Amino acid sequence: MKKLLTVCVLCLAMLTFFNGCKKEVQTEPEPQPVVEKVEEVAPQPEKPQLTEEEIFMQKTLDQINSEGHLKMIHFDFDKYFIREDMKPILQKNSEWLLNHDSVEIVVEGHCDERGTVEYNMALGEKRAESAMKYLESLGVPTERMRIISYGKNRPLVKGVDEDSHFMNRRSEFKVVKK
């Protein structure tokens, strides 16, 4: 009986020992395959040297307009004559237009909300016309310009203070053809 018990204990001890050994083997990390990084070194395409005109022609009308070559001008309350401080802006606009002689533009006329809808339609037109006539006097051919009045229907900013009104009383220049 005692002998049988000894054998059992031995067996159990051995079993425990081998189990322990097995566990150790399992926890050993498997070797990861080494990935070699391969990079293709492609030859850089040579950038063509574009002329300024070619670059200009590649752009969309929206791009040209968003670049802001043609700055807007503002007007006095209820008036449509060109203010002295706006004349240099029109001078710059005319220079750009003369440098890009394929460009055609629309001259927009806008008003602030302190005029009536109906009267402002006419006033906006007068403002656009003043701006166009001034550009014409600086040598921009009339055929390249067209005017459009939005009255007070397209305000630039919302606001009831004089700064907002000033911003809204304006003439904008939009490139419609290049």
Place this chain on the structure above:
Amino acid sequence: MGEKMKTIRIIVILTLMTTLYLGAQQEIRIRISEGVSMIPVAMPAVAFTAQSVVKDDAVRAEIEDTLWNDLEFSRVFRMVPREHYGYIEAFDPQNIRFRDWESIQANILISCQVEMPEASRIVMAFRVYDVRNGGRFIFGRNFGGKREFARLISHRAADEMMKQFGETPLFTSKIVFVSNRDGNEEIYMMDYDGGRQRRITINTWMDVLPSWSRDHEKILFTTYRNNNPDLLMFHLYTGKTEFLSTQRANYCADWAPESNHIVYTSTKSGNAELYVRDMDTGRERRLTFNRVIDTTPNWSPSGREIAFTSARTGTPQIYIMDAEGTNVRRLTTEGNYHDSPEWSPDGTRILFVSRIESRFDIFTYHVRTNTITKLTENAGRNENPSWSPDGRHIVFTSNRSGGYQLYLMDYDGANLKRLTSTGENKMPKWQKFTHRRFDN
């Protein structure tokens, strides 16, 4: 003033009674002019007849509210308050006790019985009695239609009431206006009370300054669809469009009351001038010749004169000229900025806006007395007033609550009511020639 009103009231009552005694077949025509009290009308609850298959209370309430609100709005009738009906016996259409209704100060009694033969159909029996003459039957009419037209049916009945009393019907008239609720400025239309608002143009460009044709089947407006403010005529029932004037800015078209002519503003000559166009032949005649802004033309109801705005003295003022462009005379003498003249349907008044300290208020000019009445005061910017077909109400734009919305008021500035709330809404024009559509 009170004594005077009382005298006038007595005269009206006497006239009414004499007219009623003239015979049962005689049609009643009573002219209610300014300052005269309104006719007290009682309208017991609208009820379904015993035969009615369907009794939809929502329909019943819609009819009752629409009728009540129309008549209350009219300034011709005055509704006897419902609380008073509790003092007398309940209304029975088969056996009306007129003495009871007389005791609560009603002159006119409306009996409105509704029958719904099926859930989708309404038949309305509309009966009107003269309470103080032993309950003389004045008129009765039946109106029928689909369930969804419950409001329209009620408006028709209220219009019939106006006609029977010699007044211009207006409850089925429409207002055209501009709204940006769907993203950009488009043309919309609605009932006079702000009901059933719907979009007329569906596009991505800007459409502004709409007005009505004489037959109400077309609207004229300025469209930017070709990147220019062009004057367009839009046929409401066919969707057909016709460009009328496309050089430079073209706007503010007004259709003549008695002929197929429009007058409008155009800058096609290089300056804002007025033109009359014959819509049958397309022939045009220029009315103004100067270097200043002339705009916003509006025909007189007779078609013989045109009111307009001109800056010929340096600031925009209101003028009147003969329809041929001659005999120009200035109307506004005070203030330095006036615009948007619109002649009342009876020709006695001209609505206009005036700028005072960079705000706009609405005024009426009284043609006969050469006097001016201010209608709006200290409440934002008020613009583009337009008369109702009967000349008792005005629709206009105001930013008194923040953004621009449409409002109604009476000819004397009373009873302000807001009509719109979605997006910004402006430039309303009320139909003005409704009598044509209602001539039987």
